[in-house]
Amino acid sequence: MRGPCGSTRRRATDAFPPPGTHAAPYRGDGPGAVRSQVPQLDRPPRPGSGTAARAGGCGRHPAVAAAAAGPVSRPPAAGRGEPSPLSPAGLGGCVSGTSGRRSPYRQERPTVSAPQRILLIKPSSLGDVVHALPVLAALRHRWPDAHISWLVTPACAGLLEGHPLLDQVILFQRRRLGRIWRSPAAGAELADLSRSLRHGRFDLVIDLQGLFRSGWLAWQSRARCRVGLSSARELAWVFYTHRVAADVNLHAVDRNLRLAAAVGCPTDSVEFPLHESPDARQYIDSRIPPGQPIAVLLPGANWLTKRWPASRFAELVDPLHRRHGLNCVTAGGPETAELAAEIPAHYNLSGQTTLPQLVALLRRADLVIANDSGPLHIAAALGRPLVAVFGPTSPQRSSPYRREDSVVRLDMPCSPCFSRRCSHRSCLRWLEAQAVLSVVQQQLARHGCGALAR
Incomplete structure (x- = not known):
């Protein structure tokens, strides 16, 4: 039987090491990577957790990945019945690049020409909102006169309300709107939110959440340029006009900065603007x-x-x-x-x-x-x-x-x-x-x- 940690279930008596087997902790190769000599659990290692998969043994703290993926060839031309790459003309001159179906190939970086209204979608959680702040700083450096809005849950809104780099905070009542299937009032509120996003007339939408609901909200904005990660979950990528490749094992900040770089923002300097x-x-x-x-x-x-x-x-x-x-x-x-x-x-x-x-x-x-x-x-x-x-x-x-x-x-x-x-x-x-x-x-x-x- 498989346990909740993805391994063979352990007996309740094995939850703690027997007396005398817990050695004093010692420091590993990297500073801060504290390890302890503990008895092996009565379970096989997780797949991909051995030395062949992670240098230095199972569970060792790896350094944050900073290097971008190497260059690869562009995808082949779309065949019969497949969606064709979007052209600059089809995007109203806002973005040039490639789009189409989800692909493991790296796509050409789109270039955005002076969008007037930008929407960031990162509703939660608190740590993820903090990790998205460098994207806000990069956008403001790139387009200092643009109107920038952020869609966020009320629980995290206190981090953004009154922020000098933001023009608007749009509240997303995730818990209440999640009851649309059994609450007509929630359905009407979601319709109002969708209508307000369309009336926002956004030129560029960047989905930093990468879930179905965030991708759907990006699509509801009807922005000509909707950018997200090609690795977005729950089929969120189908709502994007442009998809950016990023290794899922990259740090969350680096994945977010891939999206900022994809629209032409400088990312050499990483800033966390907390007012x-x-x-x-x-x-x-x-x-x-x-x-x-x-x-x-x-x-x-x-x-x-x-x-x-x-x-x-x-x-x-x-x-x-x-x-x-x-x-x-x-x-x-x-x-x-x-x-x-x-x-x-x-x-x-x-x-x-x-x-x-x-x-x-x-x-x-x-x-x-x-x-x-x-x-x-x-x-x-x-x-x-x-x-x-x-x-x-x-x-x-x-x-x-x-x-x-x-x-x-x-x-x-x-x-x-x-x-x-x-x-x-x-x-x-x-x-x-x-x-x-x-x-x-x-x-x-x-x-x-x-x-x-x-």
């Missing part, structure tokens, strides 16, 4: 006295399988205060309140901050320790010293961008499994606090926090 709210900063200063060194602990994550146990976070509080003089602050959404109650932090702001206020808190942080979650990527975008705790997900795809030295994880036969359900969660339960504290020391020293790194 600061004075009111939000004032609120944080009212809760935590300014000038006080703080370490922000973020025990939450959308998936239960991505959460390092709260008891492990609790083990960090005393060493961080005693060795580095840091006062610990727990933070996150309302769902983290129960986790924060288990952590004896000096300040507890879990469930007590809006998204702009959370950004202000992370901007003040001298250190951030977090699971693979949206706030982690906000801290990385702000350039804060951080430690990223990874378990079932792949640092190659979603580590803090160009900060792979901040990642701490165990080398497990079943990790990464990308599973939201797991009977044992060994990849995080076996990860000890001392492994995280070792990376803390390096991060503080690397970021010039000499007094804190002692």
Whole structure:
């Protein structure tokens, strides 16, 4: 029988290693790639997880892929009955390039001539919205006078509302609109959204989500240029006029930048424009006295399988205060309140901050320790010293961008499994606090926090 991690099911008694078999963690070849000698699970390795597939053994933290795929030949001409490549004339002069059916071949880069109205589609999640910010910066650099809109869910809108690089935030009520099959009101609201997208008269739409609903919304805009990845899921690619090839194993930021480069934006410099709210900063200063060194602990994550146990976070509080003089602050959404109650932090702001206020808190942080979650990527975008705790997900795809030295994880036969359900969660339960504290020391020293790194 196959288990939730894609391997043979384990007995309940095997969820933790027997006493005396868990060796002390040691550092692997790359900084931050913490590994531990753990007994082999009673399951075969995942397909493609051996040394032949990943250099250095199963689960080793790979560096973020930065190189683009090599050049390949153009696809053959469309045959009888196949869709023909779109011509510049057919796109009203907005884009030149190739399109047509989904193909493994790289397509010619389209060139966009001064679009007046641009729509970015990236509704969620929080970390993915952060990873899309470099595309916004690239578009604004390329076309400073264009009207740029962003379609986003209300949960993530706080990161974009009032942003100086954006002209409009379009709210997408994903949960409510998902009930269109049984709610006439939801159907009418979706029709209103589709109508407003058409009335937006967008010249260029870039779908950064790559799902059926986002591709359908791009098509509903009736924009002449609709660009997305050829690897988009759920047949979203059928709604695009142009498809851009990108390796699915590239980091999310690099995949997004492929789309920006495809429409002619410069991508040599990667920027994460996070605007600061004075009111939000004032609120944080009212809760935590300014000038006080703080370490922000973020025990939450959308998936239960991505959460390092709260008891492990609790083990960090005393060493961080005693060795580095840091006062610990727990933070996150309302769902983290129960986790924060288990952590004896000096300040507890879990469930007590809006998204702009959370950004202000992370901007003040001298250190951030977090699971693979949206706030982690906000801290990385702000350039804060951080430690990223990874378990079932792949640092190659979603580590803090160009900060792979901040990642701490165990080398497990079943990790990464990308599973939201797991009977044992060994990849995080076996990860000890001392492994995280070792990376803390390096991060503080690397970021010039000499007094804190002692």
